[in-house]
Amino acid sequence: MTEWVNAKVIKNKKWNQKLFKIILHAPISPFIAGQFSKFSIKNHENKNIYRIYSYVNAPNNTNLEFCITRIPNGIMTNQLYRLKPGDIINISKYSAGFFTINEIPSCEILWMFATGTAVGPFCSILQDGKGLDKFKKIILTYATKYKDELIYKKLIQKIQKKYYNKLILQTITSQEKDPGSLQGRIPKLLKNQAIENNVGYIMHKNNSHVMLCGNPDMVKDTTSVLIKYKNLQKHFRRKPGHISQENYW
Template structure:
């Protein structure tokens, strides 16, 4: 049974008609960057709940959640309309193993995401550990439309702070967009386009990859990487591919 506690809404930022970010305050337990929590609201006497990754780093005194409004969803449409001062339930204790302490050593860290799965990477990148461990970090974010490329100000801050380490590569699949690649992440890896574009080769000897987002992206990217000699990272058998399915 979840250990629910109340959280107060500080801000509800709408990026477009579907994407939004809730900023909350609540007395939660310490967590690790990359972990997730659960939000819930009571509906007809039942707690309707969903898991959401933290966008904020563990050092922040505010909680931030990045979400998509699903038109026929039970919870997200209600979260979408919350206003400052409203309350939502949150689990006091975080969960998940999509954290840097589960990732083996390497020279280059590739962070591959779709949609709102960008969130846990922002949490990870706003801590010092990643920058101390890896010589280069490549952040890849794939969306349908350019308007879905949220958190650009925060990403630009990271680029300014770590100009020699961070490479950011967006993908936009349904329209042309400046600086963005078209198509899907797995195809861009399979044909070498992603490596050519960012200027860093993908080798099992030097690279660690974290995959988070759409299950189809995760599955297909993992298959492409395995065909090139990468293996899934397991505690009992360390590899190069660390995976989080986002729904």
């Protein structure tokens, strides 16, 4: 049974009518970068509804940050969008999830693929830095529909500086051209090797592990491409492979 704690809203930053982030202070138990928390609010019938959101912040940061997409007619996201500093909501005391670096085997290249707000867990992992010494190169592909939705691009570029040349960022916009970004969808850009050609590294089952986080269609289609064209396999504790997944809704 979930144990709940009160979380105080410190900030609610709205990038636009769709994307926003909230920063909370709450007496949660320690979490591992890549994990998620559970939120609880009451609907119009005074019944509790629940949703899960991944941390963007590193575990040592007491500012608990969550990046959220506002869903039209969505009860949870619209209530969260309207929160003001000082408001109180309930979140789970204990975090959960296995989309963490300690679940990933050592390899030469760690490939991270995220769509939209699903870049959050990778921001947490990269800001934390623990366990990343077991990879020689980290390549983060960050995909959105439009360039103004690349809301964590500046943060990632800042993080790059502490990793020197170890961390590569490749952005993608699917609905418009953006200088420095590829255009299209992740599965197609992997199939035609555009991502590999652009970053200058080749994905191979003997040197790579892939972490996929985003909308279920991206995760499903990308996994199919990786299995068919790269001969990679899904990763499980009982059966190690090359692909770790997290659907982001």
